[in-house]
Amino acid sequence: MMAGVGGGNDFQWCFSQVKGAIDEDVAEGKHILPLKQRKACPTGPTSSRYPCAVSEGALGSIQRSVIEALQGVWEYRCASDIISTVEFNYSGELLATGDKGGRVVIFQREQESKNRLLSRGEYNVYSTFQSHEPEFDYLKSLEIEEKINKIRWLPQQNAAHFLLSANDKTIKLWKISERDKRAEGYNLKDEDGRLRDPFRITTLRVPVLMPMDLMVEASPRRIFANAHTYHINSISVNSDYETYLSADDLRINLWHLEITDRSFNIVDIKPANMEELTEVITAAECHPHQCNVFVYSSSKGTIRLCDMRAAALCDRHSKFFEEPEDPSSRSFFSEIISSISDVKFSHSGRYMMTRDYLSVKVWDLNMENRPVETYQVHEYLRSKLCSLYENDCIFDKFECCWNGSDSAIMTGSYNNFFRMFDRNTRRDITLEASRENSKPRAMLKPRKVCTGGKRKKDEISVDSLDFNKKILHTAWHPKENVIAVAATNNLYIFQDKIN
Amino acid sequence: MFSKGTKRKFSDGDEEISDESLVGARVASSYSLQRQSLLDMSLIKLQLCHMLVEPNLCRSVLIANTVRQIQEEMTHDGSWHMVAEAFCSAGQSPSERLVATEVLCRSREQDAEPKLFSVISYEGCREEEVVADETLCSVSVSDTVSNVCLAGRIGQCWEKSELSGVERDEEALEDSRLGSGEDEEIDTKDRASTESPKTIGQVFGTFEIKNGSPGPDSALEELFSDVDTSYYDLDTMLTGMQSAPKMGPYDILDSLAPSHSSPSIVSTPNCRSDLNELDHIMEIIVGS
Numbered sequence: 001m002m003a004g005v006g007g008g009n010d011f012q013w014c015f016s017q018v019k020g021a022i023d024e025d026v027a028e029g030k031h032i033l034p035l036k037q038r039k040a041c042p043t044g045p046t047s048s049r050y051p052c053a054v055s056e057g058a059l060g061s062i063q064r065s066v067i068e069a070l071q072g073v074w075e076y077r078c079a080s081d082i083i084s085t086v087e088f089n090y091s092g093e094l095l096a097t098g099d100k101g102g103r104v105v106i107f108q109r110e111q112e113s114k115n116r117l118l119s120r121g122e123y124n125v126y127s128t129f130q131s132h133e134p135e136f137d138y139l140k141s142l143e144i145e146e147k148i149n150k151i152r153w154l155p156q157q158n159a160a161h162f163l164l165s166a167n168d169k170t171i172k173l174w175k176i177s178e179r180d181k182r183a184e185g186y187n188l189k190d191e192d193g194r195l196r197d198p199f200r201i202t203t204l205r206v207p208v209l210m211p212m213d214l215m216v217e218a219s220p221r222r223i224f225a226n227a228h229t230y231h232i233n234s235i236s237v238n239s240d241y242e243t244y245l246s247a248d249d250l251r252i253n254l255w256h257l258e259i260t261d262r263s264f265n266i267v268d269i270k271p272a273n274m275e276e277l278t279e280v281i282t283a284a285e286c287h288p289h290q291c292n293v294f295v296y297s298s299s300k301g302t303i304r305l306c307d308m309r310a311a312a313l314c315d316r317h318s319k320f321f322e323e324p325e326d327p328s329s330r331s332f333f334s335e336i337i338s339s340i341s342d343v344k345f346s347h348s349g350r351y352m353m354t355r356d357y358l359s360v361k362v363w364d365l366n367m368e369n370r371p372v373e374t375y376q377v378h379e380y381l382r383s384k385l386c387s388l389y390e391n392d393c394i395f396d397k398f399e400c401c402w403n404g405s406d407s408a409i410m411t412g413s414y415n416n417f418f419r420m421f422d423r424n425t426r427r428d429i430t431l432e433a434s435r436e437n438s439k440p441r442a443m444l445k446p447r448k449v450c451t452g453g454k455r456k457k458d459e460i461s462v463d464s465l466d467f468n469k470k471i472l473h474t475a476w477h478p479k480e481n482v483i484a485v486a487a488t489n490n491l492y493i494f495q496d497k498i499n
Numbered sequence: 500m501f502s503k504g505t506k507r508k509f510s511d512g513d514e515e516i517s518d519e520s521l522v523g524a525r526v527a528s529s530y531s532l533q534r535q536s537l538l539d540m541s542l543i544k545l546q547l548c549h550m551l552v553e554p555n556l557c558r559s560v561l562i563a564n565t566v567r568q569i570q571e572e573m574t575h576d577g578s579w580h581m582v583a584e585a586f587c588s589a590g591q592s593p594s595e596r597l598v599a600t601e602v603l604c605r606s607r608e609q610d611a612e613p614k615l616f617s618v619i620s621y622e623g624c625r626e627e628e629v630v631a632d633e634t635l636c637s638v639s640v641s642d643t644v645s646n647v648c649l650a651g652r653i654g655q656c657w658e659k660s661e662l663s664g665v666e667r668d669e670e671a672l673e674d675s676r677l678g679s680g681e682d683e684e685i686d687t688k689d690r691a692s693t694e695s696p697k698t699i700g701q702v703f704g705t706f707e708i709k710n711g712s713p714g715p716d717s718a719l720e721e722l723f724s725d726v727d728t729s730y731y732d733l734d735t736m737l738t739g740m741q742s743a744p745k746m747g748p749y750d751i752l753d754s755l756a757p758s759h760s761s762p763s764i765v766s767t768p769n770c771r772s773d774l775n776e777l778d779h780i781m782e783i784i785v786g787s
Contacts, residue, residue: 142553249556336561395558
């Protein structure tokens with residue numbers, strides 16, 4: 001049963017977990033020993049009982065630090081860089097994060113234990129690997145950042161898990177698999193590992209599979225490279241589970257998951273003369289059910305829906321979504337704040353949601369001339385647009401997400417605030433992801449920003465908002481009321497209170 | 500001055516002019532100052548990029564579009580010849596810009612009733628409606644040029660000025676003050692208009708755009724601490740105008756504000772060489 005945001009009789013959001021480094025605890029290259037540990041985290045590729053394996057080669061670049069976990073258990077965590085993407089998989093069992101350092105950390109939900117009062121399991125580190133490395137483009141003499149821009153899971157088809165991770169230029173398909181058995185009993189080698197002389201082997205011994213400590217391995221299966229001149233901003237897996245699209249500032253390419261050496265270009269908005277460039281692609285997504293339909297948004301606040309059956313090159317849209325501008329509120333910043341930073345289809349496929357700088361809009365795919373719902377995220381910033389332009393905050397790209405039943409939507413704001421909107425009751429709530437609220441199962445108190453002169457108790461004034469603490473990436477569990485919120489280099493997990 | 504009962508309609512206009520033209524002209528000048536400042540800021544953002552990582556194209560496009568908008572509006576206003584100074588002052592660092600207050604881009608809800616001022620422009624026979632509220636005037640203009648304030652209502656003025664743009668251009672040519680500097684104006688217009696697309700071409704064509712360096716934290720604190728929302732009175736505005744750049748189309752201000760003196764924001768000779776140096780550097784990097 002999914003519902004509700006807001007207080008009262010509705011769901012109350014509680015703190016569940018936080019992952020990441022506390023700034024004061026992070027030391028350069030220093031290993032901080034845990035005071036007490038119930039689970040040992042491995043220091044090498046072979047893991048102990050705790051499935052926290054790290055792929056070989058990544059250890060040197062990962063800095064370890066200790067964070068305070070719940071229930072008083074100290075655990076090793078990898079010092080995380082700024083989180084740049086968060087994504088649940090289709091079942092919600094796994095939660096992947098990508099960061100600025102090119103690493104991917106996957107959390108897995110514990111099986112619900114009967115011992116604990118909590119009816120929901122916690123998320124613990126399942127796998128960590130270095131997905132992308134920094135590169136250098138010799139032709140342009142520019143660095144290519146290793147920052148992971150997007151992670152998208154593939155639906156699970158066998159025991160292994162697959163995900164796509166993309167930086168500015170390259171997309172990689174990763175296979176994450178478990179190994180908990182080892183074949184033992186070979187008599188082909190000596191104790192020191194040398195192959196025995198075949199004449200010495202007198203018996204045929206069939207190896208036996210013996211259980212071993214669980215090891216999670218991540219291996220790159222496909223590398224889709226050299227297809228994007230500009231920075232990749234979106235990837236989206238098609239509902240046929242065979243193809244996916246990748247979008248950069250000016251082009252969208254369609255790939256087959258098996259084929260890495262070529263891709264189809266399906267949208268190209270690059271003008272012949274780059275001086276005439278006035279609009280770029282900001283996000284793209286495949287329709288969740290119709291494998292021939294996708295949408296892409298632009299920096300001018302428009303969304304185009306395209307049908308791949310219509311033509312090979314989908315420059316001509318099937319539908320064009322744009323809300324007419326309110327002429328009375330026009331300013332020099334109107335275009336910038338209308339630029340769409342994220343577009344997401346609802347799970348039903350009937351609606352889509354777009355995020356621009358100040359608001360979130362829900363569109364009915366059958367109505368192109370205006371959105372059906374508009375939610376103001378932080379309207380109080382409208383009077384500060386010039387300052388936000390000066391410090392570049394106006395270019396921040398906030399993401400948005402639906403809950404599993406499409407009844408609620410969530411997006412981030414500044415000061416580590418994030419907002420949830422209930423589409424049915426039209427109620428909204430502002431919550432904060434902070435360490436102060438991070439006691440186990442502590443209930444989150446709704447926050448309020450004071451815009452007028454009189455500031456009430458517990459309200460925060462617009463001028464004291466911290467614009468460096470921005471929540472750009474959030475994710476909602478596909479089936480339950482569990483959310484993951486990325487606040488700079490910390491990942492917060494909240495769940496609703498069980499009554 | 501005049502008792503209300505005896506005013507005729509025409510002299511109503513006169514009285515309004517005498518009392519309110521001051522504020523109106525000030526508002527208009529303040530707006531153009533702030534627009535100029537926004538233009539400067541945008542140009543700096545386009546040029547000040549560190550060449551380590553490939554720049555963010557979306558951001559560059561949005562800034563360039565903002566620059567285009569300002570240029571278009573300034574062309575309509577006839578103040579495009581000031582853009583030469585705008586390009587020159589691109590050499591200034593962002594931190595020299597006055598930190599904006601919450602006055603900027605005041606939201607519609609906060610505007611109770613927009614105040615309409617009738618201003619007689621320098622042509623002497625046409626009205627220009629400038630919509631503003633009091634707080635627009637409260638942007639403190641101290642030693643440096645203030646950030647651009649673009650109140651939402653300005654849009655109406657923008658549209659109106661577009662409609663009457665043709666008329667105004669004709670009248671501008673008739674005006675003797677502009678007439679003397681007409682050649683100069685055209686020259687600078689050409690130079691500016693060719694420079695602008697050239698800059699934008701460099702922006703996109705060769706990915707020379709670098710990300711603007713983010714403002715220092717102290718600037719950010721400055722931004723949101725001790726916001727002064729008090730209404731400035733006439734004296735403060737006039738005092739503030741001392742450091743304003745000399746605006747050609749708004750010479751009326753000079754006559755109205757006796758304390759106005761020409762400022763020295765940027766020394767022109769330095770600007771030119773900076774600009775040339777920048778072009779030179781870009782050419783080297785592009786290798787063309």
